[in-house]
Amino acid sequence: MSIIPYGRQYIDDDDVRAVVEALRSDYLTTGPRIDGFETSVREFCGAAHGVAVMNGTAALHAAMFALNIGPGDEVIVPPMTFAASANCVLYQGGAPVFCDVDPATLLIDPASAEARITERTKAIIGVDYAGQPCDWPRLREIADRHGLALVADGCHALGATLDGRPVGGLADMTVFSFHPVKHVTTGEGGMVVTDDAGLAARLRLFRNHGITTDARTRDTAGAWFYEMTELGYNYRMTDIQAALGESQMRKLPGFLRRRREIAAVYDERFAGTAVRPLKVRSGAVHAYHLYVVRLDGRDEVYRKLREAGIHAQVHYIPVHLHPYYRERLGTGEGLCPAAEAAYREILSLPMFPALTDENLDYVIRTLLEVA
Numbered sequence: 165m166s167i168i169p170y171g172r173q174y175i176d177d178d179d180v181r182a183v184v185e186a187l188r189s190d191y192l193t194t195g196p197r198i199d200g201f202e203t204s205v206r207e208f209c210g211a212a213h214g215v216a217v218m219n220g221t222a223a224l225h226a227a228m229f230a231l232n233i234g235p236g237d238e239v240i241v242p243p244m245t246f247a248a249s250a251n252c253v254l255y256q257g258g259a260p261v262f263c264d265v266d267p268a269t270l271l272i273d274p275a276s277a278e279a280r281i282t283e284r285t286k287a288i289i290g291v292d293y294a295g296q297p298c299d300w301p302r303l304r305e306i307a308d309r310h311g312l313a314l315v316a317d318g319c320h321a322l323g324a325t326l327d328g329r330p331v332g333g334l335a336d337m338t339v340f341s342f343h344p345v346k347h348v349t350t351g352e353g354g355m356v357v358t359d360d361a362g363l364a365a366r367l368r369l370f371r372n373h374g375i376t377t378d379a380r381t382r383d384t385a386g387a388w389f390y391e392m393t394e395l396g397y398n399y400r401m402t403d404i405q406a407a408l409g410e411s412q413m414r415k416l417p418g419f420l421r422r423r424r425e426i427a428a429v430y431d432e433r434f435a436g437t438a439v440r441p442l443k444v445r446s447g448a449v450h451a452y453h454l455y456v457v458r459l460d461g462r463d464e465v466y467r468k469l470r471e472a473g474i475h476a477q478v479h480y481i482p483v484h485l486h487p488y489y490r491e492r493l494g495t496g497e498g499l500c501p502a503a504e505a506a507y508r509e510i511l512s513l514p515m516f517p518a519l520t521d522e523n524l525d526y527v528i529r530t531l532l533e534v535a
């Protein structure tokens with residue numbers, strides 16, 4: 165029996181052709197395909213600027229740089245996320261401060277975020293967990309009142325909307341990842357989208373060593389001169405990756421349709437059973453990077469599913485419980501009770517566009533037997 169993972173990429177012949185064309189073109193990196201991919205993503209989510217980088221973690225790091233986060237600064241972040249959402253603050257020498265999540269959705273709890281604001285707080289990072297948008301209007305109101313920036317970790321939520329507004333335009337900057345399990349893939353890849361030209365300029369500087377121009381711009385201008393004005397990194401994406409990304413973006417509407425179709429089947433079959441899906445907020449159109457349920461005896465269920473060839477996953481160990489954070493920041497149990505309670509019960513079920521109806525039915529039947 166073949167294994168059913170919780171997520172995986174979908175690559176077809178168009179994608180392969182696009183990559184081969186990029187390989188035969190003049191630019192393997194920093195070429196026109198970067199502009200093309202950035203345009204396809206920023207237009208999809210209605211943002212003015214898109215800055216492609218080598219992965220979602222680099223995009224988060226770049227966002228922290230663009231906001232001038234440094235030693236002495238605090239950034240509020242929920243723990244129900246991948247560690248990179250908090251690590252990016254540490255990369256810049258700042259301190260992540262964990263706040264709790266709403267138990268029904270596992271999205272950042274705005275009241276808990278506000279309660280953890282100090283005079284050192286500079287920003288709030290909201291994570292659009294599983295693929296539904298946070299309560300961004302409420303977060304905006306809090307951020308405005310305290311003079312804070314808002315960053316969306318939208319790595320789960322490309323294609324989601326809130327009250328008709330797409331993820332990508334709900335915070336000051338929104339970060340996407342193009343890892344193979346995400347909605348569209350470039351192998352490894354990431355992007356920050358923003359409406360703010362000043363932030364976009366700093367993001368571009370940061371991905372290219374803090375140097376004021378890139379090689380293609382100099383080439384076109386016939387000028388050798390460049391200067392480094394900030395300490396940046398080489399976080400550039402290749403044109404090979406961007407070509408794949410642009411090709412994948414054309415399939416995104418279909419990918420989203422299939423993910424929502426799968427979610428609707430799960431919802432219907434789990435109604436009134438011991439398998440409890442997370443709540444979807446009113447006004448939210450979910451992008452379903454993950455389909456997360458809560459159940460009693462999660463570890464036992466996980467094991468039985470695995471024996472049946474179904475590789476579910478747990479998203480996530482709350483970040484403040486990782487040994488590194490316990491040791492470095494002294495965090496531990498009791499800091500974010502709702503996230504900690506959810507952690508014992510959550511399981512991410514198979515959710516990817518190529519999941520067949522047959523396999524979907526098998527997953528549901530097996531789960532209802534063992535839950």
Ligand SMILES: *Cc1c(COP(=O)(O)O)cnc(C)c1O
Nearest residue numbers: 219220221246248319341342343
């Ligand atoms: C995938 C992911 C990231 C990191 O993205 P990479 O491209 O793997 O570096 C960050 N935050 C969240 C919530 C993610 O799911």
